[in-house]
Amino acid sequence: MRITTVETFVLSERQLLVRLGTDEGLAGWGDATLEHRPGTVAAAIRELSGYLIGEDPLPVTAHWQRLTRGGFYRGGPVLGSAVAGLDQALWDLRGKWFRAPIHQLLGGPCRDRVRLYTHAGGPPGQTAAPERARAVVESGYTLVKASIAGPVGFLDSAATIARFVEDLEALRQAIGAGADFGIDLHGRVSVRHARRLADAAAHTRPAFFEEPLRPEHSRLIGQLAASTSVPIATGERLFCREEFVPVLEGGVAIVQPDPAHAGGITEVFRIATLAESYDAQLAPHCPLGPVALAACVQLDLAVPNFYAQEHVIDLSSAGSSDLAILRDPETLVARSGYLDRPTGPGLGIEVDEDAVRAAHRPDLLVPAGNPSWNYPDGGFAEW
Incomplete structure (x- = not known):
């Protein structure tokens, strides 16, 4: 089994899905959402996809090491979320290949x-x-x-x-x-x-x-x-x-x-x-x-x-x-x-691919973001 496609779908500012397609017809799904930053993480996933296209998805830990450490710079919310969505999708594929839920x-x-x-x-x-x-x-x-x-x-x-x-x-x-x-x-x-x-x-x-x-x-x-x-x-x-x-x-x-x-x-x-x-x-x-x-x-x-x-x-x-x-x-x-x-x-669920494709919202790549709060003196306050 080889990975043939890596796709992202923005459904909301709090829902960025990742789909890994394979030459065996199996697909793995993950959620790479970094709240209110879907476009940023989607771009990171596109950049990371080169590590996965053409690869066997089953050695998940080996892929995690390369995705996390292969770019020299690592960590943080953006790269962490991009790796997270891809990792979930790899585990989903692994479970489907072995016909077992991930927890097993x-x-x-x-x-x-x-x-x-x-x-x-x-x-x-x-x-x-x-x-x-x-x-x-x-x-x-x-x-x-x-x-x-x-x-x-x-x-x-x-x-x-x-x-x-x-x-x-x-x-x-x-x-x-x-x-x-x-x-x-x-x-x-x-x-x-x-x-x-x-x-x-x-x-x-x-x-x-x-x-x-x-x-x-x-x-x-x-x-x-x-x-x-x-x-x-x-x-x-x-x-x-x-x-x-x-x-x-x-x-x-x-x-x-x-x-x-x-x-x-x-x-x-x-x-x-x-x-x-x-x-x-x-x-x-x-x-x-x-x-x-x-x-x-x-x-x-x-x-x-x-x-x-x-x-x-x-x-x-x-x-x-x-x-x-x-x-x-x-x-x-x-x-x-x-x-x-x-x-x-x-993952124990079956994602409706047609529904996801229909719900994709490319306009949300420019998000509204969090509420903005200030103290009475006008200074920034944590939301």
Whole structure:
């Protein structure tokens, strides 16, 4: 079997798919989305495609080494995402060739189903929507997540801290003691203010504070982890094992690499193994589409130290528009807050190629991008 084509399809600013075609008629799919940068990553994939055309796709690790290290310059979000999408597609082909799901090729399943969590964000100025959270928990979920209202000042006011705590108290009351909630600080918070927030909110028993610091301050996260009983999670903007070493040594409880950013299935599996040595668990970041989620699920099943799987798309039924590019959407339908173990080959899903080609949006190569926030004095604020 030889790779004959490498194609990219932009479906949205949060969905850039990769297709590897072969002379055997098999195709492998991956998600290389770097949010709001689809054109940049698509260009990187075109440049990397020369490593793969004409090659046997089955030696995935050998290809990963060449894709990651062959250009001399390496790493970062763009190249990491480009390699990630190609790596997922290579694993998908490998699974289809051997007629086995990827998790079987990684050593077999460690569990029968995958615990999910989704978002219960509130309106502007509010950290969570308690009624939304209650509805999610009543549908069977045991974990929800919300993001801190922003912008957040370096040392924000007593009033904003009080509002944050009130929001978390309302969230806890809405879901009860039998469910968990995580709070995403979204890299908006300084080390010192994060400690104040943790002290103020610890009594609400959050499952975790996510990404409290900007990624460039990862080396400081141990100061926070050592000062609070609130578990710390981070990693969606870290892109390789080496970048996870400082946060693991700092004592984070949960690592959150994104298999669409951090080198794909190959590298995230290694990150999970590294985390296990630090008594940390894996919760892959996934604010993307069904192909990215399917890749996460294969990892979730294969690693012993899995915690929970994020999703932002509608998994309530096979009729969900978010699953419309799949021929078998039932595979990703949530049941009481869990996904059953998929048994199909490769990623465990079947992508509808015609639907993907019809949905391709070349106009999105010039993206709208993230919201832009400022402090009251006009200075830049983290979104």
